[in-house]
Amino acid sequence: MAKQKKQPRPKAEPPKGFRDYFGSDVIERQHMLEKIAQVYRAYGFDPLETSAVETVEALGKFLPDVERPNAGVFGWQEEDDGKWLALRYDLTAPLARVAAQFRNDLPSPYRRYAMGPVWRNEKPGPGRFRQFYQCDADTVGAPSVAADAEICGMLADALEAVGIPRGDYLVRVNNRKVLNGVMEVAGVLDPADPDRFEDERGIVLRAIDKFDKFGEAGVRALMGEGRLDASGDFTKGAGLSDAQADCVMGFMTAKRESGAATVARLRELVGTSRTGAEGVDELEMIADLLLQQGYGPDRIEIDPAVVRGLGYYTGPVFEAELTFDILDEKGRKRQFGSVAGGGRYDDLVKRFTGQPVPATGVSIGVDRLLAALRAKGQVSPHHQGPxxxxxxxxxxxxxxxxxxxxxxxxxxxxxxxxxxxxxxxxxxxxxxxxxxxxxxxxxxxxxxxxxxxxxxxxxxxxxxxxxxxxxxxxxxxxxxxxxxxxxxxxxxxxxxxxxx
Amino acid sequence: MAKQKKQPRPKAEPPKGFRDYFGSDVIERQHMLEKIAQVYRAYGFDPLETSAVETVEALGKFLPDVERPNAGVFGWQEEDDGKWLALRYDLTAPLARVAAQFRNDLPSPYRRYAMGPVWRNEKPGPGRFRQFYQCDADTVGAPSVAADAEICGMLADALEAVGIPRGDYLVRVNNRKVLNGVMEVAGVLDPADPDRFEDERGIVLRAIDKFDKFGEAGVRALMGEGRLDASGDFTKGAGLSDAQADCVMGFMTAKRESGAATVARLRELVGTSRTGAEGVDELEMIADLLLQQGYGPDRIEIDPAVVRGLGYYTGPVFEAELTFDILDEKGRKRQFGSVAGGGRYDDLVKRFTGQPVPATGVSIGVDRLLAALRAKGQVSPHHQGPxxxxxxxxxxxxxxxxxxxxxxxxxxxxxxxxxxxxxxxxxxxxxxxxxxxxxxxxxxxxxxxxxxxxxxxxxxxxxxxxxxxxxxxxxxxxxxxxxxxxxxxxxxxxxxxxxx
CATH class of the missing domain: 3.40.50.800 (Anticodon-binding domain)
Structure with missing residues (x-):
């Protein structure tokens, strides 16, 4: 044991961007997660707990807004074999690794849920932490959109189970294939050479995902030459022409009064693109399956503005939004916003095995949902002191x-x-x-x-x-x-x- | 997004020494932890969840058997300020940091429990993982041995709550002060200069803690010149004379038929050492308090052979052992052994604040206890498939x-x-x-x-x-x-x- 006395005193604080949870914080979160787990389990999902640490090669590089290799994660090198290890940045990448590793032992389709902390090596800020909880449910090995529909319905059930009343949330569904169809029409996706324009599409995707933040002008700037933000930082744009950008923006604003009208509008927009048509068909099927089970447009709707920032989605994407107003720090009313998101990612397991394995799933942002429940006074009753x-x-x-x-x-x-x-x-x-x-x-x-x-x-x-x-x-x-x-x-x- | 196709396929496996938990593994552990938490909560302990990542300076260097700085933990350097961060190696070091950081806000005494993974950067081996669960309860700010007695009694209750029947476990209690008294008598501790012989005492401590593994001859070798193990590795010894080693070994074997007889024998051994006498008094008080509450020698006993390997203990130390036999991989009978341990560490918070803050606590080895319950057929009923x-x-x-x-x-x-x-x-x-x-x-x-x-x-x-x-x-x-x-x-x- 080192002689502590002779060293300067250590600072009693966690690293920047990390925090502690005390007493009822812990109990309330656990209570909420337990309710979500009950819903997941009722749907036949089984728990899986992977280790917090993965090899960097297994994790892959799927974080949005991250250009440098190994950036965005907390990583270090093993002393004996020089391998790079890192803390998981989500629960999906480890699932893909497990699905590949145990593909001969797991039931197929494999429905699993997982809850636990993930880590992002990002600049911390107010309310922005570098360790936070996620609570995911995924189905691996189910090619049919019935699996996507199931996830969307289950997400609605989970939100109601924790105390978000019907009418206070909306699960918005879209399909990456529709977007790809529009990209084809706009001339930034060539079905014969899918890798061409990949960087441009990545920029467009991230720009659309930030529509709420940047507004139409910001998104248009990012699709064109680039965007100068308030701090003077310049983000390079995708270099699309105005006509191309119009085409993509048309997709963003394709939402109509009813699901059927939105679908009809999307059919127009994707024109003759086969991928686009497939995407619209899938959207229609998901909406039908959900409607048959009573999940109407008061709970689940088709919304072309949903794209999700992550690069790995290949089909349906969805997002759960809380629609009630809360007051922000400055007392201004604003919508609570997104608390969960997910989609289909048919290529993640293929990275390991070379064979395509269809997969779809959702991730609930635990801290945000808990904050919403607190804002609504919906957390479990205060626990009793001794x-x-x-x-x-x-x-x-x-x-x-x-x-x-x-x-x-x-x-x-x-x-x-x-x-x-x-x-x-x-x-x-x-x-x-x-x-x-x-x-x-x-x-x-x-x-x-x-x-x-x-x-x-x-x-x-x-x-x-x-x-x-x-x-x-x-x-x-x-x-x-x-x-x-x-x-x-x-x-x-x-x-x-x-x-x- | 990087173009994955052009890279070689990643290996679908976790890093060495890490593992995944599936379905009923997760549920059974959660079930067991919930039962333990109920006992902890009944005793007035509140949950605390610290982040997995701490600064290396806050963690300190208290791992046993670790000589190099930063060894034993998974650590990395922050890019912006060059600070070293690391994954926590136990739940006690983060508690000390929290107790110092929030000393003006927390109730005092502060009783808290914590459960979660900890990480050790050690050589993995069969059944030896680099991430594992701990489940701790600690009282910070309570100087009296009543706090230590409470922890010991609560540990017994927790073991019974998860399904270890009375008679199948034993909480063994000792006191570092008694050992220090014996060290004084043996001439390897000078009360006037406590830092003198510190390295020697560290070696002796670790040797005694490994008595089960090394046997008397091995421990004696480590107290003397050193020990050559089967693989040919030589571990340097503490350099004690035979007479000194005899004195320490006398302590190891001081256990008698009854607690009172053991106490009497320890009084002889510590001679005129004030610290030693204080330690014996404390042992007697703990045993008395526990006996008054019905925790007799069938559940809790004084055993001088318990020392615990960690360097930071300053008073009572304890260990829970399962006393039933199990069959090992080779079909041989052996005792299940230790599943929990802890003790008083009055100087850990002082590292941060400069002021002494008494603290005591216990850590349950979750995976080992779960393995014991499985061996006894005591896990929760198999969960139903859908x-x-x-x-x-x-x-x-x-x-x-x-x-x-x-x-x-x-x-x-x-x-x-x-x-x-x-x-x-x-x-x-x-x-x-x-x-x-x-x-x-x-x-x-x-x-x-x-x-x-x-x-x-x-x-x-x-x-x-x-x-x-x-x-x-x-x-x-x-x-x-x-x-x-x-x-x-x-x-x-x-x-x-x-x-x-």
């Missing part, structure tokens, strides 16, 4: 521990104060900080008489807020009870407050 | 999806087969692989007649194992039912098998 047994007499610790044990045996959270017991006020302050419902007090005189004092801290807090003197008098916040009745009386006191 | 709706007629996907939705609405896991439906045999093979209890079959003729076939796959599997021809005939594994009765009949079929 009953605190105060320490009046250091030598009778055994008696206090026995009281706590009795309460726990009766299903009541309880703990003995284990700080320095000298200052009794500190013990009660501690109990308040713990949001303790009841404090138990027994000095040596009470012990001799076989009684204890119990103090109703929840009532005390309530009275302190708004009670009149009358109420203070009529509701005694502290009472003496027989030691033998401890469990029963504490339970009564707690029940009294829950009823209030 | 009902599989087979696809006889591709155009009637909507009908099949509706059946699955009805079953799910009734609380029954259900899914539609989404692979290529052409080969019906494949669909049934798939259902078997999913451990599906029931398959639902409806061709167009059945649809026209308003009926479906349901096939009892659980019964089929059972009959296939051991049934006579008579039984095959008397227990029809497939039946035709009215479409309207689908949910009720599937439920009956599943209940019939659960009853068997």
């Amino acid at each position: 009953v605190v047994i105060t320490v009046m007499d250091r030598d009778r610790m055994g008696d206090y521990l026995a009281m706590a044990a009795e309460l726990r045996a009766a299903g009541i959270r309880a703990e003995v104060y284990l700080g320095n017991p000298k200052n009794f006020g500190n013990q009660l302050k501690y109990a308040d900080k713990r949001e303790s419902p009841v404090a138990v007090i027994q000095g040596s005189d009470e012990a001799a008489r076989g009684v204890v004092q119990i103090k109703d801290l929840a009532l005390g807090a309530k009275l302190a807020q708004d009670a009149s003197l009358e109420e203070w008098k009529s509701q005694p916040a502290q009472m003496e009870i027989a030691r033998a009745d401890l469990v029963a009386e504490v339970r009564n006191m707690m029940a009294r407050n829950e009823g209030n | 009902v599989v709706i087979t696809v006889m007629d591709r155009d009637r996907m909507g009908d099949y999806l509706a059946m699955a939705a009805e079953l799910r609405a009734a609380g029954i896991r259900a899914e539609v087969y989404l692979g290529n439906p052409k080969n019906f045999g494949n669909q049934l093979k798939y259902a078997d692989k999913r451990e599906s209890p029931v398959a639902v079959i409806q061709g167009s003729d059945e649809a026209a007649r308003g009926v479906v076939q349901i096939k009892d796959l659980a019964l089929g599997a059972k009959l296939a194992q051991d049934a006579s021809l008579e039984e095959w005939k008397s227990q029809p594994a497939q039946m035709e039912i009215a479409r309207a009765d689908l949910v009720a009949e599937v439920r009956n079929m599943m209940a019939r098998n659960e009853g068997n």
